[in-house]
Amino acid sequence: MSFRIGFGIDFHQLTEGRPLWIGGVKVPAGKGALGHSDADVLLHAICDALLGAAALGDIGTHFPDTSEEFRDIDSKILLQQTIRLVGEAGYTVENIDSTVCLEEPRIKPFVGQMQEVIAGILSIGENAVSIKATTTEKMGFVGRGEGIAACATALITSRNR
Numbered sequence: 001m002s003f004r005i006g007f008g009i010d011f012h013q014l015t016e017g018r019p020l021w022i023g024g025v026k027v028p029a030g031k032g033a034l035g036h037s038d039a040d041v042l043l044h045a046i047c048d049a050l051l052g053a054a055a056l057g058d059i060g061t062h063f064p065d066t067s068e069e070f071r072d073i074d075s076k077i078l079l080q081q082t083i084r085l086v087g088e089a090g091y092t093v094e095n096i097d098s099t100v101c102l103e104e105p106r107i108k109p110f111v112g113q114m115q116e117v118i119a120g121i122l123s124i125g126e127n128a129v130s131i132k133a134t135t136t137e138k139m140g141f142v143g144r145g146e147g148i149a150a151c152a153t154a155l156i157t158s159r160n161r
C-alpha cells in the first residue's frame with residue numbers, strides 16, 4: 001500500500017450580484033465569489049489537493065478558465081471529473097482536511113451540508129471530510145471582505161504502487 005498527500009489552495013474575489021458557493025452549498029451572503037465557473041473556492045482547493053496527490057497537474061490544466069465548456073459550471077462537476085481522474089490513476093481517497101478563510105458570513109451552520117455533498121461525490125464517509133473556517137482578524141484582502149480563500153489537503157492510497 002502506498003500513501004500520497006496533496007495540497008491545494010484557491011482564491012476568489014468577492015463581489016455583489018454573485019451567489020456564494022462554498023463546498024457545493026449556496027451560502028446566503030451579501031457578496032458572492034467571482035470566477036469563470038461558479039467560483040467554489042473550497043471545491044477548487046480540494047480538486048487541486050486530489051490532483052496534486054496523484055501528481056496529475058492542477059485544476060487549470062484539466063478545466064481551463066479560457067474554455068466555454070467550463071463557464072459558470074457547477075464545481076461539483078469538476079470535483080466529479082477530478083475524482084474520476086484520480087481513480088483512473090489507481091488511487092482511492094482516504095480523507096480530506098480543509099480550511100476556508102472568510103470574514104463573513106459564518107459558514108459553520110452549513111459545514112454539515114458541505115461535508116455531505118463532498119463525501120457523496122468522493123464516495124467516502126462524512127467523517128473523512130474535515131472543513132474548518134477562520135477569519136483573518138480583519139487583516140488583508142480576506143479581512144476587508146474583498147476575497148475568499150481556501151486550503152485543502154488530501155490523502156490518497158494505492159494498492160498497486
Ligand SMILES: [Zn+2]
Binds near residue numbers: 011012035039040041
Ligand atoms: Zn477557484
